[in-house]
Amino acid sequence: MINLKGIKKIYANGDIKVAALGGVDLHVGEGEFVAIMGPSGSGKSTMMNILGCLDTPTEGEYFLDGTDVAKATGDDLSVIRNRKIGFIFQGFNLLPRTMAVENVELPMLYAGTGGKERRTRAIAALESVGLGERIHHRPKELSGGQQQRVAIARALVTNPSIILADEPTGNLDSRSSEEVMAIFQRLHAQGNTIIIVTHEPDIAEFTERIVRFRDGHIEGDEIVKNPRKAQAQVIGEEGGPE
């Protein structure tokens, strides 16, 4: 599924070179649920951006579903992001002044899916994250937790190979965080591959594997013995708490 070999990312600011990633090897198999942890500045976001094909490594090989994407550029990366990757951002990154359902339709728009099918699938995705009654709301009419669930719906609507989330609960209170984790656990149970970045150990406990970063290197890689089960109050309780 995901295979990284000697991934380096070096930022050059004038004469000063910062190695955000100093040679990372990582393998993530299909259906895994991984948490990436580590102190601030250890290269987690850099890693996620490379995994999500938003950024390219300075050096190294990145095989996604067997194809090397490390050397891909521009429009090729756009296509890979569109087809294979569902990315969830800490800051939600929804289009403002645009209805939830239209936000969720967006990746299908660029995939060339027809208008009717787009709408049906977007509504289904929003229903699956418990927002079936909020499809015509605009981002600023939704709570943080609801916005993040719209973002999740947008990430999974295209059935991507992997779902990536950089601090998906970073802006949420503990209750909304747990709701979001419950959705991830359910997607994982359905066989999706999920990688999240988090600072919070109790969020990482919802996953099945924890990869620890320090100074651009992998410091530890362990299996979570007994993953906690997230309480999914929200599912079935349409709309969720305000």
Add this chain to the structure above:
Amino acid sequence: MNFLESIRVSLRALRANKLRSSLTMLGIIIGVAAVIAMVGIGNGATASITSQIQGMGSNLLTISSAQAFSGGVSGGAGSSASLSMTDVSKIEVGTAIKAVAPVANTSAQVVLASGNTSTSITGTTEDYAIIKNVTIARGRNITEQDVNSSARVAVLGPTVVENLMGDVNADIIGKNIKINNVPFQVIGVTTATGSTGMSSSDDMITAPITTIQARLIGKKTVRNILVSATSEDLMQIAQDSITATLRKAHKIQEGKDDDFRVQNQADMLEAMQSVTQTLTMLLGGIAGISLLVGGIGIMNIMLVSVTERTREIGIRKAIGAKGMDILLQFLIEAVVLSILGGGIGIALGYGGSTLAGKALSMDTSISLTSVAMAFGFSAAIGIIFGVFPARKAAAMDPIDALRFE
């Protein structure tokens, strides 16, 4: 993403920011409206001057006293008038010359029991109708005898009849009208020619020149002598023979300048047209510059818009938009703004020039080519000035765009 979807996305973005979209369009609207109106008015002026000059008669030569021109006041011929009825009789009808008619004109108040009007009065002779291509609809034309006897008779244009009696076809033959309090008997009515403007034969009274000189002007002045050449080819010969005749009649010595001027209708037409065409081009050029400024306005706003929507661009790219999708979105926005602005501008320009035409009482002509050109031009402006901002947007790196605050 297909083209239709791109258009929909662009239209939504424009609608989301209505005020800014309309203000951006304003530059193009004003530019296009100005081009259309200016060219329309210019063309109208050219056409109306052309028809006025052509309406003066066919193969026309106009003889006037040179002083009338050098003095700058064409009416002040008075004491220095160099044309007389003697000159008229010297110019003989022949192979090159079809008809000769003197003109002494004034404008006057015309009164009949049923109404009054003010119109221009032309004192002339029988041949005037031939030169002007005017036919008599009812009654008769003035005759040589009328001229010799200074008869107080008048031939009316149809507009004059309508103004006096309220009906073009009213029976006015034989009635007595008062022109500046001098009684005249109506002997004929001319056929409508449809010509407008100052030399319209529809809104005019013709009478024997001798009567007009004696009763209305009080001087034996001949303002112009109109000569109709038998054909266009013979105009030069006619002109030369008139010049020779008049130089001899006025006893002008060899080497001295003429004290009269013979003007050729074609020359007048050419001179006037070149003036109005230059004017049209000048006005159109100035309006074109404002169109250019409008285009730069579009580029300016689009650049601001691209910067402002950097995050949006980042989001779109992050979830799979290609460079071309983003490029098209912004390019279409620019083109829609300019085309919409162009359309509104054409409508406004058309309205404006029609109004101006009404005010100046001339037919403004908006040609299809000028509409097509303005439309094409505004679309081109949208593309030219939209490409730069759109390319800037398309070239953005998703990671940098998402980090943009």
